[in-house]
Amino acid sequence: MKNLETREDIELLVNSFYDKVIKDDVIGFFFKDIIKVDFAQHLPKMYSFWESILFGQMTYKGNPMGAHFPINEIEAMEQKHFDRWLQLWKATIQENFSGENADMAITKSENIAKLMAFKMDLARRL
Template sequence: MNDITTRQDVELLVNRFYDQVIKDDLIGFFFTDIAKIDLSKHLPKMYNFWESILLGNPVYEGNPMRVHFPLNEVTAMEEKHFNRWLQVWEKTVHDNFEGENAETAITRALNIARIMSYKMTNARSSE
């Protein structure tokens, strides 16, 4: 297996991740029922997000945290949900890639999950 080194690698990773996560019994509903994401619009944003993180190309514009707060108000995003997101991500990375950027993808996702879980929990407790 190869490492994540190109935009095409990022797109493959993100596509395979979303193929799994939207069908997941625990968290799939966040994507399909709560956020009701349009994959044709959402996936290019995710490609840019992960390309920025993994390849250092500053192509992502946005604030991912801000987008998740309204979803958290509809249905609480709990630690177990972030843990599952991370499990699916890590499995997708390991099933498709190996190398420094692949490990960075897992480490960064872990950090993102921890921060988002913390902030979503605090947002609910401050209501």
């Protein structure tokens, strides 16, 4: 299995992940129906996000938490949605990569999912 080492690897990971997401019965509707994601714009942001997270290449400019609050106001983003996001992300990594960076991508995603789920739940309660 290949190590996760380059921007091209991240692009493969992210593209493969979103191929799963868009078809998924649990979270796909967020992307297709709720926010109608323009993947030509979204995917490059996600490449930069993960490149920043995994390789320290500060190419990402944005506020991921801030981007999700408006979605959460339209349709509640619940724990089950974050669990499914995480399940698809982990599966995509494990199908394509191994090694330290792959492990880190899983650990970082677990932390992101926990934080996002907590903050989206808190925002709904306020």
